[in-house]
Amino acid sequence: MSTTLKPIPGNAVSRFVSDGAVTTWRNLMKIIRVPEILLFSLIQPIMFVLLFTYVFGAAVVIPGSDYTSFLMAGIFAQTVVFGSTYSGSAMAQDLKDGIIDRFRTLPMSGAAVLVGRTTGDLVINTLSMLVMMGTGLLVGWRVKSSPLEFLAGVAILLLFAYAFSWVMAFLGMSVKSPEVINNASFLILFPLTFISNAFVPSENLPTPLRVFAEWNPVSALVQSARELFGNVPPGTVAGDAWPAQNPIATVLLGVAVLLIVFVPLSIRKFATISR
Amino acid sequence: MAFIEARDLVKTYSPKGSPEVRALDGLTLEVEKGSVTALLGPNGAGKTTTVKALTTLIKPDSGSAFIDGVDVFAEPQAIRRMIGASGQYAAVDQNLTGFENLVMVGRLYHLGARVARQRATELIELFDLVEAQNRTVKGYSGGMRRRIDLAGALVIRPPVLFLDEPTTGLDPRSRIGLWEVIEQLVNDGTTVLLTTQYLEEADRLADSISVIDNGRVIAKGTADELKASVGGLRVAVTVVDETQIDAARDILTRFGTGESAVLNGRTLVVPVQEGPVALAAIVSAAATKGIGLHDAGMRRPTLDDVFLQLTGHAAETEDSETESAA
Numbered sequence: 001m002s003t004t005l006k007p008i009p010g011n012a013v014s015r016f017v018s019d020g021a022v023t024t025w026r027n028l029m030k031i032i033r034v035p036e037i038l039l040f041s042l043i044q045p046i047m048f049v050l051l052f053t054y055v056f057g058a059a060v061v062i063p064g065s066d067y068t069s070f071l072m073a074g075i076f077a078q079t080v081v082f083g084s085t086y087s088g089s090a091m092a093q094d095l096k097d098g099i100i101d102r103f104r105t106l107p108m109s110g111a112a113v114l115v116g117r118t119t120g121d122l123v124i125n126t127l128s129m130l131v132m133m134g135t136g137l138l139v140g141w142r143v144k145s146s147p148l149e150f151l152a153g154v155a156i157l158l159l160f161a162y163a164f165s166w167v168m169a170f171l172g173m174s175v176k177s178p179e180v181i182n183n184a185s186f187l188i189l190f191p192l193t194f195i196s197n198a199f200v201p202s203e204n205l206p207t208p209l210r211v212f213a214e215w216n217p218v219s220a221l222v223q224s225a226r227e228l229f230g231n232v233p234p235g236t237v238a239g240d241a242w243p244a245q246n247p248i249a250t251v252l253l254g255v256a257v258l259l260i261v262f263v264p265l266s267i268r269k270f271a272t273i274s275r
Numbered sequence: 276m277a278f279i280e281a282r283d284l285v286k287t288y289s290p291k292g293s294p295e296v297r298a299l300d301g302l303t304l305e306v307e308k309g310s311v312t313a314l315l316g317p318n319g320a321g322k323t324t325t326v327k328a329l330t331t332l333i334k335p336d337s338g339s340a341f342i343d344g345v346d347v348f349a350e351p352q353a354i355r356r357m358i359g360a361s362g363q364y365a366a367v368d369q370n371l372t373g374f375e376n377l378v379m380v381g382r383l384y385h386l387g388a389r390v391a392r393q394r395a396t397e398l399i400e401l402f403d404l405v406e407a408q409n410r411t412v413k414g415y416s417g418g419m420r421r422r423i424d425l426a427g428a429l430v431i432r433p434p435v436l437f438l439d440e441p442t443t444g445l446d447p448r449s450r451i452g453l454w455e456v457i458e459q460l461v462n463d464g465t466t467v468l469l470t471t472q473y474l475e476e477a478d479r480l481a482d483s484i485s486v487i488d489n490g491r492v493i494a495k496g497t498a499d500e501l502k503a504s505v506g507g508l509r510v511a512v513t514v515v516d517e518t519q520i521d522a523a524r525d526i527l528t529r530f531g532t533g534e535s536a537v538l539n540g541r542t543l544v545v546p547v548q549e550g551p552v553a554l555a556a557i558v559s560a561a562a563t564k565g566i567g568l569h570d571a572g573m574r575r576p577t578l579d580d581v582f583l584q585l586t587g588h589a590a591e592t593e594d595s596e597t598e599s600a601a
Contacts (some may be wrong), residue, residue: 002432002463002464003432004357004431004432004434005384005386005390005394005431005432007356007384007385007386008385008390009388010385015385018382018385019383022379022382022383026368026371026379029369029370029371029375030370033371033411034370069291097366097369098362098366099366099367099368101332101360101366102360102362102366102367102380102427104331104332104382105331105332105355105358105360106355106380106383106384107352107355107356107383107384107385108383108384108385159321180595202380214348223302272333272334273335274327274332
C-alpha cells in the first residue's frame with residue numbers, strides 16, 4: 001500500500017495557530033469570492049448614517065450638539081453588533097453544508113475553526129467601521145478627543161463585536177438553519193439597539209424604556225464610544241444605573257463575561273455537532 | 276481483531292415532538308484489512324450513523340469501536356490521522372477552487388504548505404479536474420463535486436477510507452466513473468467501508484456486504500453468498516396498468532413458492548421452483564384474466580431479492596435518511 005502522509009513536526013500551539021490561520025484565510029476568501037456580503041455590510045451603515053443624519057437630524061434636537069456628532073457612536077455600535085451576527089449565520093451555513101463535518105474528521109483543532117470564524121468577522125467589522133468613519137466625516141462628524149482616546153474608542157467597539165461574535169457562533173451551531181439566526185437576531189437586536197441611547201438621548205424616554213436603556217449593554221457601548229470620541233453633548237446627565245455611570249467598565253466587564261462563558265461553551269459545542 | 280471492529284453500537288435520538296429513534300440498535304461490524312465492505316440498507320437503516328460514529332463525528336450511547344487497534348471514541352484525534360471520509364453530500368467549500376479546497380485539507384492535516392500543494396496537484400490530475408482546478412466549486416457539476424470531495428478524503432493516502440453513499444444522486448455515467456476511481460484505490464490496498472442503497476454498487480465494489488436494517492446488521496457475506504442464501508429462481512413481471520397489480524399478485528402467489536412482493540410500483544417478483552413452467556403458467560394466467568404485461572421473465576436472485584427476503588421491504592426508498600441521522 002502507498003504510504004500514508006505524515007504531519008510535519010509541530011506542537012499544539014503551532015498547530016493551533018496554523019489551523020486558525022487556514023480557517024481565517026478560508027473565511028476571508030469567501031469575502032473576495034462573494035463580494036456582495038461585504039458590499040451589503042458596508043452599504044447598510046452608510047445608508048444608516050445618511051438616513052439618520054438627514055431624515056432625523058432635522059427633527060431630533062440634541063442640546064449643545066449637532067445630531068450627527070451624537071449619532072455616530074450609536075451607528076458604530078449598532079453596526080458592529082449586527083455585523084457580529086454574521087458569525088452565527090456563517091456557522092449555521094457551514095454546518096448545513098457539511099463543511100463542519102469535514103473539519104471534524106480532520107486532526108485539526110476545533111477551537112481554531114471558531115477562532116478563524118470570529119477573527120475573519122472581526123476583519124469585516126473593522127472594514128465597515130472604516131467605511132462608516134469616512135462617511136461620518138463627510139457628513140460633518142468630528143472626533144473631539146485625543147488620538148489615543150480615539151483608538152481606545154475603536155478598540156472597545158471592536159472588542160465588544162469580537163466577544164459578541166462568539167455568542168452568535170454558539171447560537172449558529174445550536175439552530176437548524178442560517179435563516180433562523182438572521183430572523184431571530186433581527187427580532188432581538190433591533191429593539192436592543194433602538195431602546196438605548198444610540199439614536200436618541202435615553203433621559204427623554206418613558207420611564208420603563210429609560211430604565212431598560214440605562215441597563216442595556218448597547219447603551220454602555222454607545223456611551224463608551226461617545227466619551228472616547230469626545231462626542232458627548234455638553235450638559236448630558238448620565239442615568240443613575242451603574243452601567244450608565246460606568247460605561248467603559250461595564251463594556252469591559254461584559255466582554256470578559258461573554259468570552260469566559262461563550263468561548264468554552266462554543267468549543268464544547270463544536271466538538272459534538274454534525275449535520 | 277479485525278482492522279475495523281465495531282461492537283454493539285447503540286445510538287438513540289429524541290427529536291422534538293416525535294418518539295425516540297434508535298438509529299443504531301446493537302450494530303456489530305468487522306472489516307478486514309485491505310477489503311471493501313459495503314453497508315447495504317435503505318434510507319434510515321443506520322448506515323450514515325454508523326459512518327458518523329466510526330469517523331468520530333458522533334459518540335454512540337454505548338458500544339465500542341477500534342480501527343487498527345485504536346479506540347475510536349477514546350482517541351478520536353489519532354483516528355483522524357488515519358482515516359479519510361467522504362460524505363453523502365459533497366462537503367467542500369463552494370467559494371474555494373477545487374485546488375484550494377485540497378490544499379486547505381492538506382494544511383489541516385498539517386502536511387505543510389509545500390506537500391499540501393504537491394498532493395493537491397496529484398489528486399487534481401488523478402480525478403481528472405485539471406481544467407476545473409482554478410474555478411470555484413460552486414460552478415462544478417454534481418459528479419465533479421463528488422470527485423473533489425472524494426479527493427479531499429484521499430489527501431493523506433489514508434489506510435482507511437469511509438465513503439457514505441458515494442454515488443447517491445449521480446447520473447449513471449458519473450457513477451460508473453466514480454466506481455472506477457474507487458476500484459483503483461482498492462487495488463492500492465486501502466481498506467474501504469462504504470455505504471450504499473444501491474445493490475448494484477455493493478455487488479460491484481464490495482468483497483463483503485453487511486445488510487443493515489433498523490440499526491442492526493441482519494446478514495453478511497459476499498454478494499454470491501447472500502444470493503445463494505436466498506436460493507432458487509425468480510419470476511418478475513411488470514404490469515401495464517398499476518390498478519391490476521393486486522390481481523397480478525394473486526397469480527404470482529398461486530404459482531410461486533413464497534411471498535410475492537412489489538419491487539417498484541408496477542414490478543412484482545416471486546420465488547419459483549421450476550422456472551420455465553412457472554413463468555409459462557403465470558403469463559398464461561395473466562392473459563386469461565386480461566392483465567396486460569409489459570415484461571415477464573425469469574432471473575437469478577439479485578441483491579434486491581436478498582434484501583426483500585431479509586427485511587420484507589424493498590431496498591430503495593425515497594425518504595431521506597438525514598432526518599434520522601441528524
